[in-house]
Amino acid sequence: MEFDSTRPIYLQIIDVIKKQIIRGELKPGDKVLSQRDFAEKIRVNPNTVQRAYKEMESMSILETIRGQGTFICNRPEMLKEIKAEMANEILTTFISDMRSLGFETDEIRDIVNSSLKGE
Amino acid sequence: MEFDSTRPIYLQIIDVIKKQIIRGELKPGDKVLSQRDFAEKIRVNPNTVQRAYKEMESMSILETIRGQGTFICNRPEMLKEIKAEMANEILTTFISDMRSLGFETDEIRDIVNSSLKGE
Amino acid sequence: MEFDSTRPIYLQIIDVIKKQIIRGELKPGDKVLSQRDFAEKIRVNPNTVQRAYKEMESMSILETIRGQGTFICNRPEMLKEIKAEMANEILTTFISDMRSLGFETDEIRDIVNSSLKGE
Amino acid sequence: MEFDSTRPIYLQIIDVIKKQIIRGELKPGDKVLSQRDFAEKIRVNPNTVQRAYKEMESMSILETIRGQGTFICNRPEMLKEIKAEMANEILTTFISDMRSLGFETDEIRDIVNSSLKGE
DNA sequence: GTGGTCTAGACCACA
DNA sequence: GTGGTCTAGACCACA
Structure with missing residues (x-):
């Protein structure tokens, strides 16, 4: 994945996931890639992915279950x-x-x- | 200067100059920096500046007078x-x-x- | 400062600052130590202090002004x-x-x- | 086992054993681990275990029978x-x-x- | 000088 | 295997 160097990567990750949700490529309840796997795939540090995931948790877009993974929230709105x-x-x-x-x-x-x- | 890595730099240079013209920071008839000086100032390859300048010449935004330099065109429109x-x-x-x-x-x-x- | 090894340091930092506010040692509007200075003082990594500060920002306890520092929020409640x-x-x-x-x-x-x- | 670095370990050992007694995991008359074995299991110095055991003997929670081992006291109260x-x-x-x-x-x-x- | 972002990587807790 | 915490330290943006 290619990043625009003028915006923080973690914000761009958030946008990518949001778009995938809007396009229906990610559905409520779906598991997203683990921090490590996603980081490897897009060639960034796992901490950067974690930051994006955390931010999305605080927006109630993702939810994390320790030891299991991170999932798209199941909220109708x-x-x-x-x-x-x-x-x-x-x-x-x-x-x-x-x-x-x-x-x-x-x-x-x-x-x-x-x-x-x-x- | 900072560039967005997702767009060709010469296009971004063009945008910068266009904006300076719109804001009145560059006026019709003004001399712009030489390709070499501009390239040094924004830390890009002189070829990149040349490409931007050429493009703007073809849009009748800049005109180059040999031996004198490059100037903002003096067209009212x-x-x-x-x-x-x-x-x-x-x-x-x-x-x-x-x-x-x-x-x-x-x-x-x-x-x-x-x-x-x-x- | 000494930390209890059974709880994340950033949470303990949050508690320390909250207590200082309750005791009136830190007042609304006061500037808190910079991330670097506080980190040095309590011998932890600046990132850990930053995490505590960020968390407190999201609780509206601290607010950050870029280039100036971090301050206790001025909310009556x-x-x-x-x-x-x-x-x-x-x-x-x-x-x-x-x-x-x-x-x-x-x-x-x-x-x-x-x-x-x-x- | 994990210890809270802000309290003496022998006190924390005492608490652990007390809780095991309350929860019925250790019953009156039960033999507890030898000082050496317990120390090894929880990775502390045998002296630390000894101190905890001694303290609990003085509270009449444990009693040591020479040559046999250490046991939970058999007092109804x-x-x-x-x-x-x-x-x-x-x-x-x-x-x-x-x-x-x-x-x-x-x-x-x-x-x-x-x-x-x-x- | 201040906070913001990011990497590299260690070690831990939970399952 | 998964996320959570932390360190060390680089480099940047804003003032």
């Missing part, structure tokens, strides 16, 4: 929450990028609306 | 063009990111509009 | 919350210790009440 | 005594911990009573 969260991040980035080019709120709205009209 | 171009890139990224999360055109529009409403 | 938390831990330990000796709920209550009567 | 002793230790620790948090006698009583009410 989870998928919706993750989508909303990620959408919000993407939106925030978009708006701040546009503003940094000097666009005002109305202009941003118009650009988006006219761009989506034809589709 | 340039700034507007650059803004539109960059806005388009940002918008395209935004829409494709949202679609990859499973959002439909209507949903994207609604999310943007409601997010910009309060501001 | 904080002291009360910490006391309640620690009291609860102590109480839980007490009750489970008593139960492991074979005491029933009523017996525990009686023992406590009669012990506190004379004081 | 022993189990009760041990439970009372240990309960007292636990209680004392609890009350002093609560006081060090700033709780008054009445508060401690209330906290315990209300905590045990629901159970």
Whole structure:
């Protein structure tokens, strides 16, 4: 796996897993790779994977059973929450990028609306 | 300078210069650093800078006068063009990111509009 | 500082700081030692201190300002919350210790009440 | 076996044996491990075991018969005594911990009573 | 100087 | 085999 050097790896790992959940490649209850195996697969230190897993535990996306492994939480609202969260991040980035080019709120709205009209 | 390892550096250099033009840090007619000096400053290979400069020449953003150096073009519409171009890139990224999360055109529009409403 | 080898050091660091807050030795707004300085003082690795600090950030006990340091949060309810938390831990330990000796709920209550009567 | 580095090991050994008696894992009249064997099993110096055994002899919990070994005393009140002793230790620790948090006698009583009410 | 991220790797607890 | 804790130490970002 290739990482963007401008963002912490553990945050990128979180995004990867979130996306897999959204796409249904990982389902509630599924076991994820062990810290060691995942670390080996993506060529990072196990501590970095652990950090990502811990962070996701605190978001109630993953849950860990000691000695057994780490699993996708089984909460019905989870998928919706993750989508909303990620959408919000993407939106925030978009708006701040546009503003940094000097666009005002109305202009941003118009650009988006006219761009989506034809589709 | 820090580069995102997932995109070619010359494209990132182009973006940096475009942004400086938009922000007025570089004005039409200004001389830019020589390829050699710029390369040294941002610690990249001079060939990489050359590629970025060439690309921008073909976009009529830079022009090189032999024996004198490289300058920001003095075209009245340039700034507007650059803004539109960059806005388009940002918008395209935004829409494709949202679609990859499973959002439909209507949903994207609604999310943007409601997010910009309060501001 | 001396640590009890049966509990993770970072948890013991958390307890130490909580107690200092309860005793008023650390007041809301106070700067705590830097990760490095504290680590050196108590002879542990800076990462271990960082872990304790992070954990306390997530409890809203500490807050970190990058490049400046780490500070005790300035929340009016904080002291009360910490006391309640620690009291609860102590109480839980007490009750489970008593139960492991074979005491029933009523017996525990009686023992406590009669012990506190004379004081 | 794991020891808490903040308390003398011989006291911790005493606690372990007392608990085994309370739980019925060791019965009056049972032979306990020889000092040498016990020391080897829990990886401590034989002198440490000796000190624990001596202490328990003086409490009439163990008795040593020369040439035969060391045995759990066969006194009917022993189990009760041990439970009372240990309960007292636990209680004392609890009350002093609560006081060090700033709780008054009445508060401690209330906290315990209300905590045990629901159970 | 301060915190943030990451690696390499040791050793432990739980099952 | 799995996660949990910890050390030693590198290098970076922010101020």
